[in-house]
Amino acid sequence: MGKALVVVALRQVDPFATVDPLTGTVYAQPRGGLSTADECALEHALRMAESLDARCLACTVGPQEADEVLRTALAAGATEALRVAGEPASEGHTARLLTEAIRARYADPALLLCGDYSMDRGTGATPALLAARFGASQALGLVELTSHNGGLRAERRLDCGRRERLAIELPAVCSVEPSTVRLRRASLPGLLAAREAEIPVASPAESFVDTRIRRRARTAYRPRTRAIAAPAGAAPGQRVRALTGALTEHEPPRLVFPANAAAAASELLDYLEQRGYLP
Template identity: 55%
Template structure:
């Protein structure tokens, strides 16, 4: 890729927020807020890939004005440029929408920086992170995605990655560009900023662009228990404790054998799962 643009998204959050035991309100201090370890790892990956590919690394955050120090730290560590997407504060009781956040970030990146070659994020944020924003962002930018990476490298014009799987397994990936990748905080630490870079970042101008994040309301269509209620069983008539236990557990009764469905069709697999949940009373 010629003159690649590597964008690193940093989430500004207070990892030491406190909860009032009487009111339940969340109290946060901007002085203790900053990026998570996963975001720091993503920034280090972005700096290394930009150096290897001869491109630019730009740190972007969607946060209030207090997040300016976060971007100054990114400049001190070697980022070529930074950008803050300013949004109006929203009601903390409304759930944060990964889709709305991704939409605001994609709009700002395209308008201010152009089409990115690679977007890096942490695997999830430290506050209410679900890890869904990178996937939504890949859909907004119409590019490939690779999530949950523990290693990322760029050499000979190819982006290679290592993804963690269950049971200690690993998966090697060749990722086509453009792409959105989220990394886990594993095996890599953000470099230490030099003193001249830190002093220069203290007075650097931080570009700001207005953004909009609209909270998506939650609609409750029906109120029901989280799981089916326990069945009411009549008391067994037998006087023998052993027979009473057999009657309650149904050990000698006919049972429906387990059904195993093997299919390569995702739609058919989803239909089977939904039918099972409906039959058990979950839906």
């Protein structure tokens, strides 16, 4: 049986941008790199591969320019690299491409690491989607990660300065925050070898059709407009009281205790119909 596989999924992003002060046009740099979250994920992957005596595979989805982030990983100590050709259309598309490419060339990984967010307005949903596709445990937004008795021990940041400690079983998909862990400095032999290394490229098995439903932005419910008679009264005060309903008797609030869900729904529909919200 071969060594276990630790995978780190990387994304090439533009860490800097130039903005024209007169027009406000944003110009991306011709060459992007790794975000701080992905650098942290790469360092964790190298450490976990050493602890688990496993291979470390760096992979990404993108055009040929994305080879640079893989060369960075190889120079730092990753044993293998893989690029999936194409432009991801969504987080779900990215997860599908990575899963199919890894399974076609390797076995399912023991551990897959990602940065918890990208700098190009990503949603951070890719790690969870990868965990679902691989059928693995997931732990997201971690600040610490170590191996322990064949599994993992992790720590996640919570609100109000609290921390949550997790015991994670392998196989697992973890995303990490950029914390105190920094990517190791690559050696000169590693840099030279990575520069000349051949990056394997996997082609998607089939074209992807984005079938996401385009939904309109959610807004508060607004009933249809209705013609309302002008307030009665000759004096301004009288008209204001008529508009606001001040000094008039109102139906007192009523408490209801429906016996079941059907009775509760019926009560709610009756109320909306009485108030004119339903035809």
